Amino acid sequence: MTKPNKWQIILSAANEVFLEHGYEKTKMEEIAVKAGVGKGTIYEYVDSKEDLFVQMIKTNVSYVSHVLMETIEQSHSIEAFFDHLLHNVLFILNKHCEKLSFVVNEDLSGVSSQLQEWMVANQEKNMNRLSVMLHEFMDRGEIRNVHPEVAAWLIQDIFRLGFYFRIFRKQDNIEELMHAEIDILLKGLKGCQALR
Amino acid sequence: MTKPNKWQIILSAANEVFLEHGYEKTKMEEIAVKAGVGKGTIYEYVDSKEDLFVQMIKTNVSYVSHVLMETIEQSHSIEAFFDHLLHNVLFILNKHCEKLSFVVNEDLSGVSSQLQEWMVANQEKNMNRLSVMLHEFMDRGEIRNVHPEVAAWLIQDIFRLGFYFRIFRKQDNIEELMHAEIDILLKGLKGCQALR
Amino acid sequence: MTKPNKWQIILSAANEVFLEHGYEKTKMEEIAVKAGVGKGTIYEYVDSKEDLFVQMIKTNVSYVSHVLMETIEQSHSIEAFFDHLLHNVLFILNKHCEKLSFVVNEDLSGVSSQLQEWMVANQEKNMNRLSVMLHEFMDRGEIRNVHPEVAAWLIQDIFRLGFYFRIFRKQDNIEELMHAEIDILLKGLKGCQALR
Amino acid sequence: MTKPNKWQIILSAANEVFLEHGYEKTKMEEIAVKAGVGKGTIYEYVDSKEDLFVQMIKTNVSYVSHVLMETIEQSHSIEAFFDHLLHNVLFILNKHCEKLSFVVNEDLSGVSSQLQEWMVANQEKNMNRLSVMLHEFMDRGEIRNVHPEVAAWLIQDIFRLGFYFRIFRKQDNIEELMHAEIDILLKGLKGCQALR
DNA sequence: GATGAATGAGTTTTCATTCAT
DNA sequence: GATGAATGAAAACTCATTCAT
Numbered sequence: 001m002t003k004p005n006k007w008q009i010i011l012s013a014a015n016e017v018f019l020e021h022g023y024e025k026t027k028m029e030e031i032a033v034k035a036g037v038g039k040g041t042i043y044e045y046v047d048s049k050e051d052l053f054v055q056m057i058k059t060n061v062s063y064v065s066h067v068l069m070e071t072i073e074q075s076h077s078i079e080a081f082f083d084h085l086l087h088n089v090l091f092i093l094n095k096h097c098e099k100l101s102f103v104v105n106e107d108l109s110g111v112s113s114q115l116q117e118w119m120v121a122n123q124e125k126n127m128n129r130l131s132v133m134l135h136e137f138m139d140r141g142e143i144r145n146v147h148p149e150v151a152a153w154l155i156q157d158i159f160r161l162g163f164y165f166r167i168f169r170k171q172d173n174i175e176e177l178m179h180a181e182i183d184i185l186l187k188g189l190k191g192c193q194a195l196r
Numbered sequence: 197m198t199k200p201n202k203w204q205i206i207l208s209a210a211n212e213v214f215l216e217h218g219y220e221k222t223k224m225e226e227i228a229v230k231a232g233v234g235k236g237t238i239y240e241y242v243d244s245k246e247d248l249f250v251q252m253i254k255t256n257v258s259y260v261s262h263v264l265m266e267t268i269e270q271s272h273s274i275e276a277f278f279d280h281l282l283h284n285v286l287f288i289l290n291k292h293c294e295k296l297s298f299v300v301n302e303d304l305s306g307v308s309s310q311l312q313e314w315m316v317a318n319q320e321k322n323m324n325r326l327s328v329m330l331h332e333f334m335d336r337g338e339i340r341n342v343h344p345e346v347a348a349w350l351i352q353d354i355f356r357l358g359f360y361f362r363i364f365r366k367q368d369n370i371e372e373l374m375h376a377e378i379d380i381l382l383k384g385l386k387g388c389q390a391l392r
Numbered sequence: 393m394t395k396p397n398k399w400q401i402i403l404s405a406a407n408e409v410f411l412e413h414g415y416e417k418t419k420m421e422e423i424a425v426k427a428g429v430g431k432g433t434i435y436e437y438v439d440s441k442e443d444l445f446v447q448m449i450k451t452n453v454s455y456v457s458h459v460l461m462e463t464i465e466q467s468h469s470i471e472a473f474f475d476h477l478l479h480n481v482l483f484i485l486n487k488h489c490e491k492l493s494f495v496v497n498e499d500l501s502g503v504s505s506q507l508q509e510w511m512v513a514n515q516e517k518n519m520n521r522l523s524v525m526l527h528e529f530m531d532r533g534e535i536r537n538v539h540p541e542v543a544a545w546l547i548q549d550i551f552r553l554g555f556y557f558r559i560f561r562k563q564d565n566i567e568e569l570m571h572a573e574i575d576i577l578l579k580g581l582k583g584c585q586a587l588r
Numbered sequence: 589m590t591k592p593n594k595w596q597i598i599l600s601a602a603n604e605v606f607l608e609h610g611y612e613k614t615k616m617e618e619i620a621v622k623a624g625v626g627k628g629t630i631y632e633y634v635d636s637k638e639d640l641f642v643q644m645i646k647t648n649v650s651y652v653s654h655v656l657m658e659t660i661e662q663s664h665s666i667e668a669f670f671d672h673l674l675h676n677v678l679f680i681l682n683k684h685c686e687k688l689s690f691v692v693n694e695d696l697s698g699v700s701s702q703l704q705e706w707m708v709a710n711q712e713k714n715m716n717r718l719s720v721m722l723h724e725f726m727d728r729g730e731i732r733n734v735h736p737e738v739a740a741w742l743i744q745d746i747f748r749l750g751f752y753f754r755i756f757r758k759q760d761n762i763e764e765l766m767h768a769e770i771d772i773l774l775k776g777l778k779g780c781q782a783l784r
Numbered sequence: 785g786a787t788g789a790a791t792g793a794g795t796t797t798t799c800a801t802t803c804a805t
Numbered sequence: 806g807a808t809g810a811a812t813g814a815a816a817a818c819t820c821a822t823t824c825a826t
Contacts, residue, residue: 015797023306024306025799028801044806094380110219121326122311147377166315181346184347188788202790233791235792235818236818236820237790430813433810440796512757513774536775542749545769552748569738573741576739578776580775584779617820617821627822628788631822636821637820668797704813786826788823789821794820795818795819796814797817800814802822804808
């Protein structure tokens with residue numbers, strides 16, 4: 001407890017610096033300085049720069065996946081799901097947007113193909129869980145029969161939209177945009193049941 | 197006809213190599229070897245590695261934008277538009293998938309912020325053109341009132357979906373997936389007009 | 393005492409190698425080898441090859457200027473001055489001739505115009521100090537009225553003569569030559585007061 | 589006669605460009621452009637960049653030596669010699685100062701040790717010729733007994749002084765400075781004969 | 785003879801990683 | 806355990822020289 005967890009400090013410093021400069025342009029020196037430790041110390045916790053990067057990405061991506069999973073558990077109707085998702089994505093965008101932009105935008109194939117594979121697998125897991133949820137809704141007649149994977153993909157597009165317009169287009173009305181996307185998707189998923 | 201256009205050969209080699217390793221891991225040497233020219237020769241055509249990369253990306257991205265624009269011009273109903281888009285995206289995926297994956301996946305901010313800006317501007321242009329088209333359809337009552345930018349974003353997601361499932365998930369039934377996405381989007385855009 | 397001052401070792405190696413090959417032909421590699429350190433180590437102490445060269449030159453030139461200044465301080469007659477100068481220049485030629493030949497021979501404009509300017513400024517400072525001394529002697533009637541700057545220039549020619557005949561003509565009777573030059577200069581400065 | 593001697597044009601272009609940038613920083617390309625010929629053409633006349641440089645230097649240095657020799661031939665007293673020398677050096681400084689600064693300032697050891705040797709040999713030749721002249725004057729009692737080589741060296745310092753103050757100190761009163769130097773040297777060489 | 789597109793050897797500099805303290 | 810001085814492999818880029826036209 002006296003030491004405020006050196007590994008957390010290093011991880012956090014890495015996050016900031018990798019985000020600012022990208023993988024290749026980031027120097028271990030800068031991370032060490034930002035973390036307030038010696039260069040050598042980092043190597044007590046990781047094997048290499050790549051290892052550090054991978055650990056950082058996995059931590060972040062897992063957090064987002066975790067939020068998605070929680071959102072699913074809480075939601076017993078498609079409308080409730082979109083409500084919670086909207087709320088949670090906005091929360092992430094406001095609290096951690098910068099830190100998590102890797103989740104959506106970085107092509108990691110150049111850094112580590114293993115990481116790339118992990119990302120795809122993680123994405124697949126998310127999509128599977130979403131598919132299960134969608135199947136339930138389809139079974140219950142809440143939504144019409146749609147391709148569950150594609151629907152899951154489109155649901156995840158809500159994250160993409162949010163990050164893109166926040167980071168690259170610097171727009172503030174993200175909530176409005178996400179509402180509009182949910183509107184289209186909801187209609188697309190429910191079809192004319194929406195009228196009933 | 198005597199010269200088989202050395203610049204085209206270099207550009208093409210650059211495309212292959214950059215795609216395989218990403219910007220930073222790519223060595224000019226390797227591009228030169230693949231193009232069958234000396235290292236120095238590349239510098240007759242570009243100023244730097246970055247310049248080469250930028251030129252390559254712009255060429256590719258412009259091509260995809262061009263296809264999108266053509267698709268819009270040909271299409272006088274939303275259904276026709278999705279038909280043509282499906283056809284054209286499938287064509288690109290079959291002919292140039294590998295070469296064009298940058299269009300969707302690479303985060304270029306680490307390479308050149310100027311390029312990144314160009315990409316965002318290009319994307320905005322595409323979205324504006326799509327928005328105009330969607331406005332027309334809304335005016336004509338072909339689709340219901342939706343947020344045009346968000347709808348445009350979702351239409352472009354068809355490219356993203358195609359590239360993602362082809363490249364990272366190695367799936368072959370891309371056409372089916374795209375059909376399923378178009379199904380959802382079409383319903384989402386038309387609402388219960390779909391019944392009429 | 394434990395550390396035999398790595399910077400001194402590098403500076404000394406740089407001196408030898410730059411002298412042997414000139415600025416452009418000198419490779420950092422060779423300096424590193426001669427200093428018995430890794431190439432990277434040099435860059436812990438300087439920013440660039442040019443920086444290393446500039447530091448080396450300034451160190452050497454400053455040393456020679458320092459000797460000149462000391463010589464002036466010690467000397468209360470023109471004859472004493474020439475005596476001391478002769479003695480000190482011979483000392484430098486014997487101990488550091490090779491290391492200091494830059495002082496006289498190198499045209500540095502191609503390397504760094506800033507350095508060139510520093511050299512000219514340094515030279516000017518030396519000449520000003522010499523001029524002050526000569527003025528004193530003129531006031532006291534020790535020497536006749538001469539153009540102080542030109543006289544100062546000629547006094548510095550004693551260094552040039554020494555280095556030239558030692559380095560390029562490999563002559564050993566430097567002392568004799570310097571005596572002869574002083575003889576001419578002294579007569580030139582005193583005119584017929586020499587007879588008195 | 590139709591072709592205005594391509595070699596002269598190349599040599600002249602080389603002179604300008606080498607002077608502006610120094611040997612290493614000069615590119616053959618730039619010389620070719622300035623001469624208005626193709627790069628390949630230069631290699632019809634010289635074997636290499638070094639060869640071109642050597643030829644240029646020798647041409648220039650020979651010209652200065654030639655002027656010195658002529659001055660000696662014209663002069664039958666030490667005073668006349670200094671008069672003519674003053675006149676001729678001023679002429680060179682006004683017409684060709686820039687072109688000839690190599691003669692005095694460049695350390696050529698880094699470029700070609702052969703050239704360096706040629707320069708030293710040329711310098712020696714000049715000094716020998718000057719020594720012969722000085723011997724004559726000594727024999728005739730025009731000047732007192734001085735070390736002829738050293739005196740010759742000091743006479744050549746008139747060139748050095750001129751180039752230095754013109755090029756590095758940008759001074760305009762070169763003539764005055766040279767007069768002052770000649771004044772000192774003449775007194776130094778004649779001793780109290782000056783009174784006679 | 786003249787050209788200039790093509791070449792690739794050669795050099796500076798960076799920075800992840802190590803290891804003596 | 807923590808450090809940071811030392812390392813050297815690696816890569817972009819330059820430019821003298823060549824040679825097919």
